[in-house]
Amino acid sequence: MQDRLRAWEDDFVPSFWSAKNAMLQAAGVAFERHGVREGQQFVLMCLWREDGLSPGEIARRLSLATPTVTRTVTRMETSGLVERHPHPTDARLVSVRLTERGQGLRAALDAEMNALSERALRGFGEEERRAFTRMLDALTANLRAER
Amino acid sequence: MQDRLRAWEDDFVPSFWSAKNAMLQAAGVAFERHGVREGQQFVLMCLWREDGLSPGEIARRLSLATPTVTRTVTRMETSGLVERHPHPTDARLVSVRLTERGQGLRAALDAEMNALSERALRGFGEEERRAFTRMLDALTANLRAER
DNA sequence: ACGGAAACATTAGTCGGCTAACGAAAAAGC
DNA sequence: GCTTTTTCGTTAGCCGACTAATGTTTCCGT
Structure with a gap:
């Protein structure tokens, strides 16, 4: 579409x-072979940094709506990446914990992410x-x- | 999330x-008051440039999968933005044509698009x-x- | 001329975003 | 202490993106 839609000044x-x-699309292809869907890697990223977070807290950290995380977590639970546990003191909260598989994917997804960056930014200088x-x-x- | 997920080198x-x-999200808010969903404005853009395109041709110009356009067109038809017509010579093709309402939205959506750019790029210089x-x-x- | 290949639109089903509406539990107020 | 408000997670339903499979129609090669 790049050349065809230059109707606006900007x-x-x-x-x-x-x-x-x-x-x-590229991210989808890159992650599907690990059984991880595009978007789920960011939830994993959160949990790698701090396991046991609640859906709401994950949503806050990723700037997502809570229901988005709720459903994503459900799917990740189905595919064996995470588990839901009750919070020890607050019955409203749910603790999302990595399974072994979820933890084990860290290196592979890290590499995949870097490869994706490299492909996307080919020809770009460091600066x-x-x-x-930054932009x-x-x-x-x-x-x-402003919202 | 900006500050919390700096785990990768890149x-x-x-x-x-x-x-x-x-x-x-910003685009959704900007267009909803015109009865246009985020993504539909690009289909409209195609048709403003050249009315009567087929779903496949629109998909090609926007680099989208054809079923995406098919369903979007159906929704736009429901909301009175476009109409489907048979192609005069090729019975496989469908001609997607703007309604009056679809044509009339051009100026408003143009302004909305520019406003969105302006909000997004506030503080950016011309260059x-x-x-x-370009990036x-x-x-x-x-x-x-490389696909 | 006719049969197979290619092109096209559509349907069905998956996933990731969202908002709105609910119900349950904790916190706050009186 | 009891009620009200807030917080939290989930469900339901919308839309945009995709792939896979289906059914037509056209085109091409023999």
Whole structure:
């Protein structure tokens, strides 16, 4: 679509949208062979850093809606990546814990993630990569700020 | 999540993912008041440039899978944005045509799109915006190339 | 001319986002 | 201490993305 939709003065939105879809597809392919769906790796990432978090806390850390995490956790439970446990003191909370399989995937997914970055950013210089990431973070901050 | 998931040497992927989600949400809010769902504006964009395209052709121009367009068109038909017509010479093809309402939304959605860009890129200089868009296009090209 | 191959749209089913509505448990207020 | 409010997780339902499978129609090769 890149060349065909330059109707706006600022063609940033279509470019971002194309990039988003390309990344989604590439990530899907990259993770499917590990039995992990695109998006689930970020939940795993949270739990690698701190196991036993609640769905709500995961949602907060990932800036997602809680129901999104709830359902994702259910699917990850089905595929044996995590388990739900009751919280010891607060009966409202649910503790999401990694299974052995969930823990064991860390290195593989780490490598997959780096490979994905490398493919996406091929031809980008060091400084350019940093600038790109910085701009993405600025964009996120801009959009999350005024709401 | 921005500060909490810096586990990889290259934290580009989480940054992109956050930006993607922020953009999706912002776009959803921006377009919903016009009765247009996030994603549908790109189909409209195609048809504004050239009305009567087939679902497959739209999919090709937007780099989407055909079923995605098929179902989107069905929903847009329901909400009165487009209509399906038979192709005059090729019975396999379907011609997707804008309704008056679909045509009339052009200016409003154009403005909404520019406002979204502006919000997302607040604080970015002219050159920075161009560089950002260029990098997004490069990313898309990288990922679409080696498949 | 006819039979197989290719192109096209659609349906069905999966997953990841969201909002809205619920019900249960803890906290806060009186 | 009891009621109200807040917090939390889940369910239900919408939409956008995908793949796989189906059924037509056209096209091509023999």
